[in-house]
Amino acid sequence: MGKMQTWSNVKWLPAAFAAILGLAACGGGESGESGTAGAESEGTEETEDATLVLNWFPKSQMGGFFAAQSEGYFEDNGLNVEIQPGGPEVSTLQMVAAGDAEFGLAHADQLLMARNQGMELVALAASLQNSPQAFMYHEEAGMDGFEDLNGRKVFVEAGIPYWEYLKSQYDLSGVEQLTYTGEYTQFMSEPQSVSQSFVTSEPYFMQREGVDVETTLISEAGYDPYNVVLFVTKDYLENNEAKVEKFMNAYRPGWNHYEENYEEVNEVIHEANENIAPEELKFESEQQHDFVYGGAAEENGVGHMTPERWQELIDQLYELDLLDEQVDAKEVFTTEYLSE
Numbered sequence: 001m002g003k004m005q006t007w008s009n010v011k012w013l014p015a016a017f018a019a020i021l022g023l024a025a026c027g028g029g030e031s032g033e034s035g036t037a038g039a040e041s042e043g044t045e046e047t048e049d050a051t052l053v054l055n056w057f058p059k060s061q062m063g064g065f066f067a068a069q070s071e072g073y074f075e076d077n078g079l080n081v082e083i084q085p086g087g088p089e090v091s092t093l094q095m096v097a098a099g100d101a102e103f104g105l106a107h108a109d110q111l112l113m114a115r116n117q118g119m120e121l122v123a124l125a126a127s128l129q130n131s132p133q134a135f136m137y138h139e140e141a142g143m144d145g146f147e148d149l150n151g152r153k154v155f156v157e158a159g160i161p162y163w164e165y166l167k168s169q170y171d172l173s174g175v176e177q178l179t180y181t182g183e184y185t186q187f188m189s190e191p192q193s194v195s196q197s198f199v200t201s202e203p204y205f206m207q208r209e210g211v212d213v214e215t216t217l218i219s220e221a222g223y224d225p226y227n228v229v230l231f232v233t234k235d236y237l238e239n240n241e242a243k244v245e246k247f248m249n250a251y252r253p254g255w256n257h258y259e260e261n262y263e264e265v266n267e268v269i270h271e272a273n274e275n276i277a278p279e280e281l282k283f284e285s286e287q288q289h290d291f292v293y294g295g296a297a298e299e300n301g302v303g304h305m306t307p308e309r310w311q312e313l314i315d316q317l318y319e320l321d322l323l324d325e326q327v328d329a330k331e332v333f334t335t336e337y338l339s340e
Helices: 015-022 060-070 092-097 108-116 161-169 185-189 202-208 234-239 241-249 251-272 278-287 289-293 296-300 307-319
Strands: 048-053 079-084 103-106 121-128 133-138 153-156 176-179 194-198 213-217 227-233
Touching: 048 092, 048 241, 060 079, 060 121, 060 227, 060 251, 060 278, 079 241, 092 103, 092 108, 092 121, 092 227, 103 108, 108 121, 108 161, 108 227, 108 307, 121 234, 121 241, 121 251, 121 289, 133 202, 161 307, 194 202, 202 213, 202 278, 227 234, 234 241, 241 251, 251 278, 251 289, 278 289, 289 296
Parallel strands: 048 079, 048 103, 153 176, 153 194
Antiparallel strands: 103 227, 121 227, 133 194, 133 213
16 A cells, blocks of 8 residues: 555544534635645645545545545645544534635535525535435335335434435325434334434444344435535635645545555544444445446546536425525536546
């Protein structure tokens, strides 16, 4: 494996930083920063600083970014990238919009809904081509289609877009909806219950607890937003195009390296997040493979996006009254900086 950097630059955000959630998003990002490469000093190019804030604590879904860091791909492109973890009290959308980080990660529907709130954000790459969001249920109970949620307790986050979509497509009036808290004790004790999940994560926990489960992907109902989407503000992109290009020059090499060397890179992720076990990282890496490298990414490369996929999502959210207007898909994403 290539050179490994120390991880002193991976900083955990202080709890007080959650106060940023109360700030009004200005949609600006940093302006006035030069978009050109750093000035030369003694014949070498000066390294520029950049911050990437994750949409959760470090895990395999961010593997390509940690690979780009540990293998020196960012450094080779003249960047010193600080990777900051997310979490339940961290809004990557508001941080990037307020200029407290240049780059962020979020899901495609979150980006569109943030835009609806006045944050002009632009997607640069979609790390997961398809959504791993799913409903998880006990193997012995089974589930025959989404209508079979009726008559069951369903643990789901209130207002989450895919749940609103499912209710618009199916008669789910017989569902006993309970708030999803991230805890699975009640789900495990009630064989007929159903819980929201990611197929890349929760089944591992159930397997470890000796609970046999199956999952049904939400995408089977037709709702399939890009996941772990890299984004910046429109203003930042316009004023720092060269710096964005440097970052993106490391994006695909990082993910391509992760595909073949994920176990080694997972050691770096574990150092950044000791609360996630190596076995859990391995499970997630293997389960997410086709989401990252399959589908359109197999032919077009990791991060690929199309206007058709974005427009379909825009139309779905508009029909659910989660968007005030149907914005042109070409305004919310670009693939111009995805290196071949």
